[in-house]
Structure formats: structure tokens, C-alpha cells
Amino acid sequence: MAKKFRVAICGGGISGLTLAVALSKYPDIQVDVYEATGQFKEIGAGVMIYARTWEILSLLGMAQDFSRIAHAPPDGSLGIGFDYRRSDKPEVGSRFYLFQMPYGCIRFHRAHFLDALVAHLPAGIAHFGKRLTSYTYIPVAQRREPQIFLQFADGSAATCDLLVGCDGIKSVIRKQLLEDHVYKQGGDPRLLEHIEPIWSGMVAYRGLIPVERLKEADGTEHRTIRSPMMYCGKSKHIVSYSISAGSIVNVVAMETNLQLYGAPWKGPWVTECSPSEIQECFKGWEPEVQEMLGCLDRATKWAIHELKPLPFYTKDRVVLVGDAAHGMTPHQGAGAGQAIEDAYILAEVLGHPNTTLASLPKALVTYERVRLPMANHVLQGSKQSGDMYEFNGPLEDNLVPLGLQIGHQWDWLWTSTPQTERNRAFELLTQQKASL
Known part of the structure; x- marks a missing residue:
């Protein structure tokens, strides 16, 4: 089948691979995935999604494969999102809010999640060792059809009709998109403030614990094996939940200094650290926190960054997806889900019959x-x-009203569905065609 346009996806993480899989059902769209490293890989340990993201995986025909690698097979029944507990005192803590929803919090090992996406990737579209250094948009005035020229760090080059930036929170594509808009098109110079990620003032300690280590001799299980936990305290909190079919507990312990928000972070974002550093940080917290942190053998320390909200995601035939567009803190476990929604909506828009080579900018x-x-x-x-x-x-x-307010923070999960969002996009595409 003749291709209506060529899509280059730069970045082989969750957003890039989901987009490639979603586009693979359209044989008239050529897709190439350019990954900077020598293989698809994810750093980190846990990833969580909710019912609306599970719906997308189902629509893309991947639910069965993801069901096998979840903490438990999702069945749609009411489950715990998070069990919120005040824990920053030496005595036994107490729950102050329980967030429940259909499917609950669906959890995965991040590497297994990526592997499931790779298994659905069409053969021959992945190109490794291709770190994009720059791109050049060649407008229609200089040739019969506009196109984009890609330059990679290894000296190779490629062309495409549409460039998708799935290259993460440190996105090279976002940087050039904003700089070109300011320096070449006279855009607002304040856009340059959106290029570099902002340090949140938070560090996160991450580690994995085999479930067997969190069981007492009499068979009593630690609370977090069955329930995703949010242990809360002043300027610190700990998230913990089981992954890998319930065999491992993922622990993320966070400490925040509000005065350091936006301060420069010097050095690498991720380093090794000793479990004793985490244990000292949470010294004096309730017994079950001490018990859990005492089971850590290895840990890493992360500087948590975020982006300033962007005013746009696309210019000409370049578009941003996932963390390149909206890199966020992990406090709602929403980064992966939002990236998957980006990929799903973009694929549906690109695959729509009204989207052609000529109408690509409007479709974006x-x-x-x-x-x-x-x-x-x-x-x-x-x-x-x-x-x-x-x-x-x-x-x-003020824990009682605080719990209720935390609950309302999740209202975005119910304001729409991926299908209603897709239908809204289709209505806009139809309106565009009618206006021509």
C-alpha cells in the first residue's frame, strides 16, 4: 500500500513504543523508531496505570499480555488506589484516607512493561544507536513537498514527513522546537524558560524488596504486599506497592526541601546510595516503615525534576509526546498513563481518513x-x-479534610475516557475538513 506519510519517532521508551504499536494498524503510514541506545531499556523499577490507561491497552489488543505481568490480573473489580497513612511518629500510625476505584492501581515492573510493548512492535522499524542531534524543517517553498531532515550523533541522517519527540524530559527536540520558534520565528523569549527541566527540591530513594523478606515467621505479611501504601509525614513520604505478579515490592521514599524548588541540581540525576542513608532519613517513623526500609539491600537516589507547563506541543511538522511534552513529578503515578494517552490520541488522529500529508499540521x-x-x-x-x-x-x-482533598485530586480520572477524547479529536478533524 502506498504510504500517505512517513513518521519518525525519536525515543524508544513507553511513549515512543506505544505510538509505534498504535500506528502499526495503519498500513498506509510508514513508521521508524530511532533509539539513542543500543537496545530498548527502562531505568527505574515500578510503573502504575489506572482504568483509563488499561482501556487503551485493551483497545490496542495488548490487555492479555499486560495482564500476565501485572501485580495481579486486572478484573475491573473495586481495588485500592492508595492507602494513606500518617507515619512520621515512633508509635503505630493510622490511616487517614483510603482511595478506591475500579481496577485499583495496576502495577508493573517497568522493564517488563517495556518488554510487553516491544513484543508488539512490527519488525524492521527500530533503529538503534541513533541519538538525534538536530533536525531541519525544509518548507514547501524549497521543494515540492515539505520534509524534515534528521541528523544523528553517529553521522548518519534520515528524512521524514513528521517528527515525533518521544525523547524524554531532557528532550533535544523540545529544545530545538522552542529555540527555533523564538529565534527564527520571533516567538516570546519566555518560551526559553520551558526548555530545561526544573528540580522540584525533592530527592527520591528507590529500591526493590522480595516479598518473602516482608513476611514474618508465622506467615504474617507486611501491609504493603496486598495494598499500595502512601506513608505520609512532614516534608517526606514513602510510596510502596507490589509488582512482578506480586513477587517484589517497589519502594520509593521521598524527601522535599521546598526552599530548593528551581535551584540548580549539580551532578547526575541518578546515583547509587546505601540503604542506611534512607533509614537515617526516616528515622523515628512508625514500626512498619522501619521494618520495610530495613529489608532494602540496594538503593538509588534520584533528583526529581519537572517541566513548566508548555503552551503548545507542535509547530510545523514536529510534535512532542510523553515526558518531552509534560515531564511531571511522580506523585499521582500518572507519567506513564499520560504518555500512553498521548500516543493513543496522536495515532488515532494520524490514522484518520481526513489526515493527509497536506493536512498534517492541522491534524497535529x-x-x-x-x-x-x-x-x-x-x-x-x-x-x-x-x-x-x-x-x-x-x-x-488537618487530616480529615486533607484526605477528602486528596481524593478530589484524582477527579481527572473520571472526567472523560480515552474513547470520548478520541471522538472529540475526530469531531475537530471533521470540522477542519468542512471548513476547507
Whole structure:
């Protein structure tokens, strides 16, 4: 089948691979995935999604494969999102809010999640060792049809009709997109403030614990084996939940200094650290926290960054997806889900019969109109949620109203569905065609 246009996806993480899989059902779209490293890989340990993201995996025909690698096969029944508990005192803590929803919090080992996507990737479209250094948009005035010229660090080059930036929070494509708009097209210089990620003032300690280590001799299980936990305290909190078919517990322990928000972070974002550093950080917290942290053998320390909300995701025939568009803090476990929604909506827009080579820029604006408001809302809400978990929000540690407010932070999960968002995009595409 003749190809109506060529799509280059730069970045082989969750957003890039989901987009490639979603586009693979359209034989008239040529797709190439350019990955900077020598193989597809993910750093980190856990990834979580919710019912609306599970719906997308189902629509893409991948639910069965992902069901096998989840903490438990999702069945749609009511489950725990998070069990919120005040834990920053030596005595036994107490629950102050229980967030429940259909499917609960669906959890995976991040590497297994990526492997499941790779298994659905069509053969021959992945290109490794291709780190994009720059791109050049060649407008229609210089040739019969506009196209984009890609330059890679290894000296190789390629061309495409549409460039998709799935290259993460440190996105090279976002940087050039914004700089070109400011320096070549006379855009607002304040856009340059959106290029570099901002340090949140938070560090996160991450580690994995085999479930067997969290069981007592009499068979009693640690609370977090069965329930995703949110242990809360002043300027600190711990997230823990089981992954890998329930065989491992993922632990993320966070500490925030609000005065350091936006300060420069010197050195690598991820380093090795000793479990004793984490244990010292949470010294004096309740017994079950001490028990859990005492089971850590290895840990890493992460500097948590985020992006300032972008005012647009696309210019000409270049578009941003996932963390390149809205890199966010992890406080609602929404980064992967939002990236998957980006990929799904963009693929549906590109595959629509009304989308042609000539109408690509307008189609990309349709994607932006649907996804940007939601993703920016979740980005900002994630930061607000982190403040609440650490009693740094307006309610501080007034736990009863705080719990209710935390619950409302998740309202975005129900305001729409991926299918209603897709239908809205289709309506916009139809309106565009009618206006021609």
C-alpha cells in the first residue's frame, strides 16, 4: 500500500513504543523508531496505570499480555488506589484516607512493561544507536513537498514527513522546537524558560524488596504486599506497592526541601546510595516503615525534576509526546498513563481518513487541543498532590479534610475516557475538513 506519510519517532521508551504499536494498524503510514541506545531499556523499577490507561491497552489488543505481568490480573473489580497513612511518629500510625476505584492501581515492573510493548512492535522499524542531534524543517517553498531532515550523533541522517519527540524530559527536540520558534520565528523569549527541566527540591530513594523478606515467621505479611501504601509525614513520604505478579515490592521514599524548588541540581540525576542513608532519613517513623526500609539491600537516589507547563506541543511538522511534552513529578503515578494517552490520541488522529500529508499540521493541532489541557492539568496536580502528602499544602496536617482533598485530586480520572477524547479529536478533524 502506498504510504500517505512517513513518521519518525525519536525515543524508544513507553511513549515512543506505544505510538509505534498504535500506528502499526495503519498500513498506509510508514513508521521508524530511532533509539539513542543500543537496545530498548527502562531505568527505574515500578510503573502504575489506572482504568483509563488499561482501556487503551485493551483497545490496542495488548490487555492479555499486560495482564500476565501485572501485580495481579486486572478484573475491573473495586481495588485500592492508595492507602494513606500518617507515619512520621515512633508509635503505630493510622490511616487517614483510603482511595478506591475500579481496577485499583495496576502495577508493573517497568522493564517488563517495556518488554510487553516491544513484543508488539512490527519488525524492521527500530533503529538503534541513533541519538538525534538536530533536525531541519525544509518548507514547501524549497521543494515540492515539505520534509524534515534528521541528523544523528553517529553521522548518519534520515528524512521524514513528521517528527515525533518521544525523547524524554531532557528532550533535544523540545529544545530545538522552542529555540527555533523564538529565534527564527520571533516567538516570546519566555518560551526559553520551558526548555530545561526544573528540580522540584525533592530527592527520591528507590529500591526493590522480595516479598518473602516482608513476611514474618508465622506467615504474617507486611501491609504493603496486598495494598499500595502512601506513608505520609512532614516534608517526606514513602510510596510502596507490589509488582512482578506480586513477587517484589517497589519502594520509593521521598524527601522535599521546598526552599530548593528551581535551584540548580549539580551532578547526575541518578546515583547509587546505601540503604542506611534512607533509614537515617526516616528515622523515628512508625514500626512498619522501619521494618520495610530495613529489608532494602540496594538503593538509588534520584533528583526529581519537572517541566513548566508548555503552551503548545507542535509547530510545523514536529510534535512532542510523553515526558518531552509534560515531564511531571511522580506523585499521582500518572507519567506513564499520560504518555500512553498521548500516543493513543496522536495515532488515532494520524490514522484518520481526513489526515493527509497536506493536512498534517492541522491534524497535529487537533492532537494538541485534546491532550495539552489534560496533561498540563495532571502535571500541575501531581505537584499539588506531593505537597499534600507531605503536609505542605494549605490544609497542612488537618487530616480529615486533607484526605477528602486528596481524593478530589484524582477527579481527572473520571472526567472523560480515552474513547470520548478520541471522538472529540475526530469531531475537530471533521470540522477542519468542512471548513476547507
